[in-house]
Amino acid sequence: MAAKIDLNDDSVVVIVGSGAGGGTVANELAQKGIKSVILEAGKVLSLDDIENDEWAMFSKISWLDKRYSKGSWHGAVNHPNLPAWIVKGLGGSTVHWAGVSLRYQPHEFKMKSTTGGIPGANVADWPISYDELAPWYDKAELKMGTTGAVTGMDHLPWSADFKVLAEGARRIGYSKLTAGPMSINSTERDGRPACQQIGFCMQGCKIGAKWSTLYTELPRAVDTGNCEIRTDCMVLRVEHDKSGKVTGVVYADKDGNQHKQKARVVCVAGNSIESPRLLLNSESNMFKDGLANSSGQVGRNYMTHMTGGVYATMPGKVHMNRGTAVAGIVRDEAHHDDSRGFIGGYTLEKLALGLGFLSAFLVPGPTGWGRKVSGAMEKYANMSGVWICGEDMPQEINRITLHDSEKDQYGLPVPNVAKTDHPNDTNMRNHAYQQMSYIYNALGATEIYNLPAYPASHNMGTNRMSEKAEDGVVNKWGQSHDIKNLFVSDGSQFATSGSPNPTLTIVALAIRQADYLATQLKKGEL
C-alpha cells in the first residue's frame, strides 16, 4: 500500500525526519487522508537490528556526522564531536528514548510570568497553556501507551534498583516515588507485547514493548497508502518562491544524487540541532539570515535540560542492569520553589548503565582512568544511580551555528553546538548532588560518584514558539511566523525546557499540529 509520490507532486506535505515529531505528524495526516513524503537521513532499522550491547548499538544507530561541542560545558573538551546522543535512523530518537512520559506542569508553560524573568536568561512564556494542551496529552498517551490514568494501564512493577532509590528517598522524607508514567507496555496493548524487563531500553527495545514511531506511527502511515518514506535521504535545503512561500526541498539520496521534492507544506522535524541547521542552510537572497529567521532566534536558546548523574556503591548487590533502564522517578524536587536557590525544578530518574557505558562515563573524557574508575567497576553489581533532569535556562549564547569552513559528507557546513551553564543550572545541579548524597548515605553507600552531563539526548528550543513574531520562530501551532506553509514539528519549538523529558510533549504538539494543518489545508489557507 506504500504510496509512490512523484517528485513534482506539489500537493503533498514533506516531512523532514521520522522521529517523535515527524513520524507522528505523518501518521496523523495519513489517517486524515493527507499525503506526505517523509525524508529520513538515516537508514532503515528494524527489531532485528536491536542488540543488548551498548557500544554495538551506539555505533549502529547514533547520529555520528561531524559536529563540534562548544561553550564552557565539559563536553567541549571531553565529547568534542558528540554534543548530543541522538539517533540517525528510521524512527529517529524514539528508537533510543527511555520511555519516560511526564507531562509538563502548568507553570512550566509560563516561566516568565511565574518568575518575572531571570537575569542572563531568555526565559519566555509558551504561547499555549497546559489547559490547551491537556486534551492533546490525552491523545498522545493513548497513542503511545503511557502507563497511568488515561490508558488505565498500571505502571511497571518496581525493580530492585528502583526499590533501592525509593527506600533512600523515603528515608530523607521524599514521597513522590513512582515507576511511571512510562510509554512501555505493562500489559499487551495495541499489538505490542508487555515489557519483559530485558533492559537496554536506550539501545532500542528488542520486543517493541516501548513506543517508537519505528513500529507504530510509521508502518501505520504507510499502510494508509498516503505516506511514502524515503530513507538515507538528507535534506540539504528548503526552497521558496518569489512570494516567500516554501515550494519543496532539495535532498541527497544514498548515492549522493540530488533531487527536488515539491511540496505544499514542509514540516521540519530533524531534532534541535538539524532543524535550525536546515533553516540556516536554506538562506537565500530573500532570507539572508536563513528561513523563518526574521527574529534572529533560529538556532538560539539551545536547551538540553540541566543534567548530571549520581552513582553509588551500595552495601549489597543491586544488579541495576536487570530490568528497564529508567525503572522509576522521584518527583519531590520537580516543583517550582525559588527558596532552594534556583527557579524551576528537577526529577531524579533511576538510570541503569551497563558495564561498558559506566566505565566510559563515570569519569568522562581522556582523564577518566585510574583507581577511581577501576575500583568502581569491580563493584559494578552493587551500583545504583540516577540521572538528574531539570529545567534548563534558555540563553541566546547557547546556540547552533554553521562552521565557517568545514563541510560534512553532504557538502553542508558542520554544526557548532554551544552550551554553557546559567548560574541557575549550576545551582540546581549542586542541589541535586546534595540531595542524592543524602539519599545514598542514608542507604549506607560506600562510595558516591557525581557525574557531569552526558552528551544530550534531550535537545530543545532552537526554533522556539512565541506569541509575537519578533520573539520567536514559530507560532503556537509550530507554524513559521514568516512563512505560513513552513512548520517545525519537533522539540526545537519548545519555548522553555521544563523539567519533564520532552518526547510526550513533542508527540502531543505533533498531533495538535497535524489537526491544525488538516483544517488549514481544507480551508485552502496553505
Added chain:
Amino acid sequence: MLYDLSAVKRQFRETVPIADFKLTRRGLLASTAFVALATATAVGPTGAWAAAGVSADQRLTLIRMARDIYPHEDFLPDGPYVTVVDAILKEAEGNDETRKLILDGLADLEARAQKIHGKSYVAVADANMREGLLRSIELGGFFQKVRGGLLFGLYNNKDLYPKFDYDGSSWEKGGFMDSFDKIDWL
C-alpha cells in the same frame, strides 16, 4: 548559598585513603606475578610485537602501563591486558602511524621516568609514582590509544562480564522477569 554544599564537598574528597596507595602485601604479590610474566614473555616466542619493531622490554612496559591505567590488582590476571597490548602491536606491525605513535610514546615515557626517578618506567616500584608519570602524558595520542583499547578490552569484553558480575544481553533468555525485582539486603 541557600543550601548546604558541604555535603557535596564531602563526596568530592578523595575516596581512597592515601594509606591504601602504599605498596601493600597484595600489591607486592601482584608485582611478583608481574615479574613472573616478565620472565616468561622475555624468554618466550616472539610475536607480532617483534615484527612491529618493539622489543620484549618495550612490550612489557606497555603491559605494566596497561595495568596501571585500569588497576585491578588480583581482580584480573595479566591475560586481558596482554591481549589489548598485543592487539595494538599487531596493528602497529602493518600501520606506520601506529608504530610511530607507540615507539615515540614509549621513548617519551621512558625519558620521563629516567628524568624524574632515574630508572625505567617498569622499575618504578610505587604505583602512585607510575600513575603520576602517566598523568603527565594522559592527553596525548599514545596514552589514549592504550586507554581506548583497554576501555573496550576490559569493560566491553563479554568474556570478562562474569568477573564483574554483569549479565550482558538478556533478550534471548526472555529478559530478567525472574530476577529484576529481587533484593535481599534492603
